[in-house]
Amino acid sequence: MGNPIGIMVDSLRLGLRDGLKKAKELGADGVQIYAVSGEMDPANLSPQARKELKAYIESLGLSISALCGDLGGHGFQDQSVNADKIEKSKRILDLAVELGTKVVTTHIGVVPEQANGPIYETMLHACEELGVYASSLGAYFAVETGPETAAHLKSFLDTLSTNGVSVNFDPANMVMVTGDDPVQGVITLKDYIVHTHVKDGIRLRQADPREVYGSLGYQPMSHELIAEAATSGPYYRELALGEGHVDFGRYFQALRDIGYTGYLTIEREVGEKPEVDIANAIAFIRKYQ
Numbered sequence: 001m002g003n004p005i006g007i008m009v010d011s012l013r014l015g016l017r018d019g020l021k022k023a024k025e026l027g028a029d030g031v032q033i034y035a036v037s038g039e040m041d042p043a044n045l046s047p048q049a050r051k052e053l054k055a056y057i058e059s060l061g062l063s064i065s066a067l068c069g070d071l072g073g074h075g076f077q078d079q080s081v082n083a084d085k086i087e088k089s090k091r092i093l094d095l096a097v098e099l100g101t102k103v104v105t106t107h108i109g110v111v112p113e114q115a116n117g118p119i120y121e122t123m124l125h126a127c128e129e130l131g132v133y134a135s136s137l138g139a140y141f142a143v144e145t146g147p148e149t150a151a152h153l154k155s156f157l158d159t160l161s162t163n164g165v166s167v168n169f170d171p172a173n174m175v176m177v178t179g180d181d182p183v184q185g186v187i188t189l190k191d192y193i194v195h196t197h198v199k200d201g202i203r204l205r206q207a208d209p210r211e212v213y214g215s216l217g218y219q220p221m222s223h224e225l226i227a228e229a230a231t232s233g234p235y236y237r238e239l240a241l242g243e244g245h246v247d248f249g250r251y252f253q254a255l256r257d258i259g260y261t262g263y264l265t266i267e268r269e270v271g272e273k274p275e276v277d278i279a280n281a282i283a284f285i286r287k288y289q
Contacts, residue, residue: 006265075109131164146173200244
């Protein structure tokens with residue numbers, strides 16, 4: 001595969017600047033960066049700071065594969081907080097375009113099975129507004145796979161008026177939570193995939209996605225809770241690349257078959273030695289190139 005390789009900078013757990021330098025040292029082509037809080041919160045980045053950050057990343061010979069704009073909680077299921085979440089998501093999309101990427105990845109909450117309920121409609125309206133806005137920028141608000149099957153996610157996306165809301169494909173999430181087949185998932189979602197994560201894992205037993213990813217009436221989602229569950233929970237384990245149940249040979253072939261030329265971005269949410277795991281992940285991907 002000739003796809004560029006990215007690293008989720010936050011997975012290195014070194015802070016932004018040191019993480020960017022380490023990503024370059026490890027041989028990445030680009031990086032994905034959380035842009036929700038702290039120094040990367042759009043509200044905390046002046047126009048000058050944005051220009052300086054973009055220039056610094058370019059000086060390292062890196063590109064930004066995507067920003068992560070995941071606001072956690074119940075995604076866009078709760079109408080009472082959606083106005084603020086939509087507004088912040090738009091500002092993250094603005095920041096992404098200024099920094100030279102067209103992709104913001106996120107979790108929108110678990111799409112309900114029933115398409116005519118109030119939560120489904122609330123999510124639909126939020127995504128429609130964000131999709132239209134993203135499209136106006138030539139950008140994508142990319143929903144991460146995992147909380148629902150590929151077929152169900154596609155049926156939801158098909159109801160939107162634009163492809164401004166698209167897909168960040170994570171094969172491990174599918175394996176670990178829904179038990180869906182990532183290879184078939186790539187084929188199903190081929191018209192929407194704009195970014196991917198490279199991650200591996202196993203499913204220990206069936207899980208209710210609403211408990212993992214947060215739905216109204218359930219514990220709100222946070223990446224800290226997901227990492228804890230992936231390390232010691234009863235349902236699944238995130239593992240180093242090649243140690244889980246993602247069939248990367250078939251998965252990468254499926255991406256080739258649909259003509260995907262975008263980033264393969266390594267995400268590692270658990271593990272004691274992230275730098276070692278990520279270096280090994282780059283070597284693992286390169287075996288297929």
